Amino acid sequence: MNEKKTVKTKPFKKKLLVIDDEKNMRHMLSAMLARSGYMVDTAPDGQAGLQKVNNSIQKLKPYAFILCDLKMPNMSGMEFLDSVRDKIKETTVIMMSAYGTIDTAIKAMQQGAYDYISKPFNIDEVLLALKKAEERENLKHENFKLKERLRKIEDSYSFGSMIAGSAKMESVFRLAKKASEYDSTVLIQGESGTGKELIAKALHFNGIRTKKAFVPVNCGGIPDNLLESEFFGYKKGAFTGADRDKKGFFEEAGMGSIFLDEIGELSLNLQVKLLRTLQENEIRPLGDSQTRKIDVRVIAATSKKLEYEVKKGAFREDLFYRLNVLPINIPPLRDRIEDIPILSNHFLEKFNKKFNKNISEISPGALSILSIC
Incomplete structure (x- = not known):
């Protein structure tokens, strides 16, 4: 039987550039750092160092670290630092000098250097500075990865x-984000309090009509005898008290979105007129003999199960299918109790700010009570 051989990969060596006009210093640092596992290049002054940096960037193999002397001919360390500052954002620079002062160190770090070592130094000082710099780079990398993970979580949840943390709501958000990219009619179904209007607003304000009007209409909150005039508007003199022309909700929406909340409450008579509006993309105000074209995205919502309402004869089947182009069903909180801690902390932060409080957390006992369905 053939045994698989495990291949040991060599640890990745980080590239390092030493810039110093003293040949002995370059040689000493180069030998010492190579023994410590670095790939070392050297340069006798800032100008040569700048050329090495440019070459490394062109080859897409930038230096991880640069050790740079302060006082050199042709181009000083500060001039070098000023020349490469915008090119080496992922490179850590440590300055070295026998002539430095605190002010010099501060100035070097203001120009982008990470640390400053005074000559003469022992080997351990250099290695310690590099170790600290590596730890900082590792921490920056971990922070970046954490931010990326948080961004992905925010995008998904x-x-x-x-906001939510459950797989069920992740699926809802994914579908809603997709729906916001198009102009299709959307029907949002869910129990009262599940966030149907929040989804509707997000569909509008994340979509192509975001700069246009968003007009919410509570179909169950307007008397039936006023709904038609409120929806489609009216001409002056259309009925007693109509002393001026008035735009309806569809015209007010302009080229934006109209949100028809609790659409299951509409009377059958108004359902017929709404169906025609959706089919023809036009309205006729009360008292007007002419129709008017409209360009409005319709987002509807209901806490009723419209399929059952259709079977009962309380909702028109043709209107249901006209609205149900892109359905979004929001599950109730009792079916996704893992969202309760996330929502609780969200509201805790919100009301801490509103009432100038500093309550750090909700007790496990309180969360337990909230999670009982």
């Missing part, structure tokens, strides 16, 4: 002003 938030939409508009809604």
Whole structure:
């Protein structure tokens, strides 16, 4: 039987550049740093160092660290630092000098250097400075990865002003984000309090009509005898009290979005007129003999199960299918209790700011009570 051989990979050597006009210093640092595992290049002055940096960038193999003397002919360390500052944002620079002062060190770090070593120094000082710099780079890299993870989590588990942590809501947000990219009619279904209007607003403000109007209409909150005039508007003299022309909700939306909340409450008579509006993209105000074209995105929502309402004869089947182009169903909180801690902390932060409080957390006991469904 053939045994698989494990191949040991050599640890990756970090590239380092030493810039110093003293040949003995370059040789000493080069030998010492090579023994410590670095790949070392050297340069006798800032000008030569600048050339090495440019070559490394062109080859897409930038230096991880640069040790640079302060006082050199042709181009000083500060001039070098000023020349490469915008090119080496991922490179750590440590300055060295036998002539330095505190002011010089501060100036070097203001120009982008990470640390400053005074000559003469022993080998351990250089290695310690490099170790500290590596730890800082590792921490920066970990922070970057953490931010990327948080960004991905936010992208997956938030939409508009809604947040969640459950797989069910991740699926809802993913679908809603996709829906916001198009102009299709959307029907949002879910129990009262599940966030249907928040989803509707996010669809509008993340979509192509974001700069246009968003007009919310509570279909269950307007008396039935006023709904038609409120939806489609009216001409002056259309009925007693109509002393001026008035735009309806569809015209007010302009080229934006109209949100028809609790659409299951509409009477059958108004359902017929709404169906025609959706089919023809036009309205006719009360008292007007002419129709008017509209360009409005329709987002509807209901806490009723419209399929059952259709079977009962309380909702028109043709209107249901006209609205249900892109359905989004929001599950109730009792079906996603893992969202309760996230929502609780969100509201804790919100009300801490609102009432100038500093409550750090919700007790496990309180969370336990909140999670009982």
